[in-house]
Amino acid sequence: MTLNIEMEYETPLEFDWEDIARKVTEAALDYEHCPYETEINLVLTGNEEIQRTNREFRDIDRITDVLSFPMLDFDAPGDFSHAEEDDSCFHPDTGELLLGDIMICIPRMQEQAQSYGHGQIREFAFLIAHSMLHLMGYDHMTPEEAAVMEKKQAEILENLGITR
Structure with a gap:
């Protein structure tokens, strides 16, 4: 797995965020039995940039x-069987499945950790697990979809020993 990380946010985090990001992305891929090596882009950013991106997209x-x-x-969701039908999904040099991009707003992550009463590591890991499931086709538009995602997120984090 290739995890490309871009840190746009200026204030350093007080935990090993690169290690947590790698562990959670790998755990999510394993949990969903992804049969491919993957490439994922992770951008850690601030309020202005995520608002601009949210507005634009x-x-x-x-x-x-x-x-x-x-x-x-x-x-x-989670069905990779048709990926090979479109080889544009794969990096031409590495052969890795181009799964997608994740953008996390660090100030919002920090605020949520405090308001939910758990640590920043847990909130950061949760956001990555949540986003990884989106990259693998899951959504939470209906109560049924939300329940599936919530269960999977919880199990991914529990398997890593990351709890509230």
Whole structure:
């Protein structure tokens, strides 16, 4: 797995965010039995940039905690069986599946950790697990979809020993 990380946010985090990001992305891929080596881009940013991106790509002019940009269309969530039908989904040099991009707003992540009463590591890990599921075709538009995502997120984090 290749995890490309871009730190746009100026204030350093007080935990090993690179290690947490790698562990959670790998755990999510393993949990969903992804049969490919993958490439994922992770951007850690601030309020202004995530609001601009949210406005530009979703027509929602407000700050959000995380944005996910899947590169693959799934017939069913977590079903990678059709990926090889479109070889544009794979990096031409490495052969890795281009899964997509994740953008996390660090100030929002920090605020949510405090308001939810758990640590920044847990909130950061949660946002990555949540976004990874979006990259693998899951959504939470209906109560049923939300329940599936919530269960999977919780199990991914529990398997890593990351709890509230």
